[in-house]
Amino acid sequence: MSFAVIQMVSQSDVLANLAQARRLLEQAAASGARLAVLPENFAAMGRRDVADIGRAEAQGEGPILPWLKLAARDLKLWIVAGTLPLPPTDRPQGKVTACSLLVDEHGEQVARYDKLHLFDVDVADSRGRYRESDDYAHGQNVVVADTPVGRVGLSVCYDLRFPELYTALREAGAELITAPSAFTAVTGAAHWDILIRARAIETQCYVLAAAQGGMHPGPRETYGHAAIIDPWGRVLAEQAQGESVLLAERDSDEQASIRARMPVSNHRRFFSQDAVRPVHTSE
DSSP: OEEEEEEEOOOSOHHHHHHHHHHHHHHHHHTTEEEEEOOTTSSOSSOSOHHHHHHHHHTTOSSHHHHHHHHHHHHTOEEEOOOEEEOOTTOTTSOBEEEEEEEOTTSOEEEEEEOSSOOEEEOSSSSOEEEGGGTBOOOOOOOEEEETTEEEEEOOGGGGGOHHHHHHHHHTTOSEEEOOBOOBHHHIIIIIHHHHHHHHHHHTOEEEEOEEOSEETTTEEBOOOEEEEOTTSOEEEEEOSSOEEEEEEOOHHHHHHHHHHSOHHHHOSOOSGGGOOOOOOOO
16 A cells, blocks of 8 residues: 655645645545555644634634545545644633644544644754744644555654654554654754654654755755655655655555564653653662
8 A cells, every 4th residue: 555745845825735635645646545644734824813713624714624535535635634733622712733634535523733832942053043832832632544555553753752752653553653743954964864764764654754945034044855664774765845745655564564673662661751660770
């Protein structure tokens, strides 16, 4: 079963971004993909009105969710919709979350993952300061779901720096992990390749790292380098900058062989934070 990873250079115009995404999804479907992953903020970049966008979508008054469901049905394609702002289901009037939706080929929502780790950092670029928590609430749950290409674990961008999430996804049965992202040019050049390959190696999962790659409003420059990594850490496909559709197939037999020959999941000594006990040494 083939899957696709999409790279975009999204701007602030939601409708223009959706048109671009549709064209790239059509390319993925025409190439035989059963599942496609869009990047973080695929529908809008550089917008300050994310709460308004999210509430409109939740109330059935926005363009993104109807577009997403129609694209999945038309193209007979499972879609991981990067991220879009949506209010938490239990707090409709609170801050929105950076939400990654999994939609099946019938346009039905199969899973929702709200980004756990928010990008509150200082970066040596033209923008300098990023505070996602000003606009977004933290997610609460680890999410996996069955798809035609295998059991998929959902993550987003800054999550990549927190390996305990990926251990939890593997323990929950993930065979592929999606990581729609919008890494800055500075942090991406330093850490992107290392992080996506490390997450694949330690979980023995395919990592489907969709990305933003170019210049956006703000001003903001994203690193790009969307990639597909196999369970041995090999880069199967990669695109430096600009829009693209990357394709690969999951080799389930090879993945099973890697896991059998190096059963790291069975060798793990620490299974949760509660299981970690301090070790005291003396001279």
